[in-house]
Amino acid sequence: MYAQMVKSEATNEDPAKLAAFQARIDAGEKIEPKEWMPEGYRKTLIRQIGQHAHSEIVGQLPEGNWITRAPTLERKAILLAKVQDEAGHGLYLYCAAETLGVSRDELTEALLSGKMKYSSIFNYPTLNWADIGAVGWLVDGAAIMNQVPLQRTSFGPYSRAMIRICKEESFHQRQGYDIMMKMAKGTPEQKAMAQDALNRFWYPSLMMFGPSDKDSVHSAQSMAWKIKINTNDELRQKFVDQTVPQAEYLGLTIPDPDLRWNEEKGGYDFSEPDWSEFFEVIKGNGPCNAERMEARQKAWDDGAWFREGLMAHARKRSAAKVAAE
Amino acid sequence: MSSEWPLWEIFIRGQHGLNHRHVGSLHAPDAEMAVKHARDVYTRRNEGVSIWVVPSAAITASSPSDKGPLFEPSNSKVYRHPTFFDIPEDVGKM
Numbered sequence: 001m002y003a004q005m006v007k008s009e010a011t012n013e014d015p016a017k018l019a020a021f022q023a024r025i026d027a028g029e030k031i032e033p034k035e036w037m038p039e040g041y042r043k044t045l046i047r048q049i050g051q052h053a054h055s056e057i058v059g060q061l062p063e064g065n066w067i068t069r070a071p072t073l074e075r076k077a078i079l080l081a082k083v084q085d086e087a088g089h090g091l092y093l094y095c096a097a098e099t100l101g102v103s104r105d106e107l108t109e110a111l112l113s114g115k116m117k118y119s120s121i122f123n124y125p126t127l128n129w130a131d132i133g134a135v136g137w138l139v140d141g142a143a144i145m146n147q148v149p150l151q152r153t154s155f156g157p158y159s160r161a162m163i164r165i166c167k168e169e170s171f172h173q174r175q176g177y178d179i180m181m182k183m184a185k186g187t188p189e190q191k192a193m194a195q196d197a198l199n200r201f202w203y204p205s206l207m208m209f210g211p212s213d214k215d216s217v218h219s220a221q222s223m224a225w226k227i228k229i230n231t232n233d234e235l236r237q238k239f240v241d242q243t244v245p246q247a248e249y250l251g252l253t254i255p256d257p258d259l260r261w262n263e264e265k266g267g268y269d270f271s272e273p274d275w276s277e278f279f280e281v282i283k284g285n286g287p288c289n290a291e292r293m294e295a296r297q298k299a300w301d302d303g304a305w306f307r308e309g310l311m312a313h314a315r316k317r318s319a320a321k322v323a324a325e
Numbered sequence: 326m327s328s329e330w331p332l333w334e335i336f337i338r339g340q341h342g343l344n345h346r347h348v349g350s351l352h353a354p355d356a357e358m359a360v361k362h363a364r365d366v367y368t369r370r371n372e373g374v375s376i377w378v379v380p381s382a383a384i385t386a387s388s389p390s391d392k393g394p395l396f397e398p399s400n401s402k403v404y405r406h407p408t409f410f411d412i413p414e415d416v417g418k419m
């Protein structure tokens with residue numbers, strides 16, 4: 001998902017305290033920043049929320065790529081608003097992570113040094129306008145699948161950030177689907193573009209949920225702590241079941257010859273993505289990893305004078321105010 | 326010296342007549358910029374008619390371990406609620 005394969009941290013603390021903490025979570029209480037929490041809970045959350053925040057920020061790049069080339073002024077304004085929302089999502093999440101005792105600069109530096117990751121999906125290119133439709137429809141659609149249950153996560157600031165984000169997210173998916181509808185009903189060439197975008201984004205979207213984790217100890221711990229609510233397979237299945245009829249409505253074909261309805265389980269059987277490709281992308285060898293990191297690094301470096309300048313100005317003004325009093 | 330912008334807590338009045346409510350936090354170099362950022366981060370969909378910004382460092386919070394001594398005393402004072410008193414129906418609305 002936006003946070004893929006987050007390793008949970010081992011915890012060795014007072015068993016009585018741990019049991020009391022677990023009891024609070026089981027009772028549905030929210031954990032707030034200043035309250036006692038196991039070190040493992042804190043560290044796992046920093047990793048997960050940080051990765052989620054980085055994904056929102058890096059996720060602006062593939063779409064930002066098309067703002068200047070949107071086909072109409074209205075599409076341009078809509079895409080601009082969507083990308084601005086993603087910046088907001090990143091900021092809500094960074095602030096939630098910061099309540100756990102990590103600074104914004106530390107998080108940014110961890111992203112830039114490659115110590116922290118962002119979602120694999122944003123390492124794929126957006127080659128044409130149909131891709132912007134596919135991203136909104138599939139990528140935001142997959143993100144919603146994951147984010148809706150996370151509104152119930154045990155950590156208060158994370159839960160509140162997810163609630164804000166979910167309110168804004170369905171606009172994102174709808175604007176993407178709206179683009180797809182237009183393209184699918186357009187000329188044969190436009191419909192072919194829509195099909196091509198679906199072909200390229202289908203498996204990377206399935207990868208967003210991460211490899212199967214039904215046997216993972218990390219996931220079991222995270223689920224006990226309610227910082228993960230569903231297994232990756234559960235969410236992937238839900239996503240496929242929801243998306244197939246949407247593709248049918250568009251008259252597009254999911255690029256999976258083995259996709260078929262399974263009456264018994266009440267869901268679709270479908271092909272797994274190529275997990276070796278996923279691991280390559282995670283390692284940094286995806287089509288756009290280098291480009292994305294370069295863009296983030298450049299923004300950080302080019303913004304340094306601005307961040308420092310405004311801070312110097314603020315210090316000068318507050319000094320002048322003190323002197324005048 | 327670190328150039329990391331300080332943290333501000335953001336309070337928004339959603340509608341006329343309501344209290345300002347804490348909505349989250351953000352980084353900004355000074356109060357004026359914090360208001361501008363708060364507008365962009367927290368009111369993109371008409372969520373507010375007024376913004377307060379407060380330096381996070383200026384907030385004093387009660388400690389979680391004081392929860393008992395601070396809030397338990399009011400648990401036993403049920404007579405503070407009107408439902409504690411049985412008023413006969415004959416008396417009418419009260």
Ligand SMILES: [Fe+2]
Binds near residue numbers: 086089
């Ligand atoms: Fe988002």
Ligand SMILES: [Fe+2]
Binds near residue numbers: 086140143172
């Ligand atoms: Fe989104």
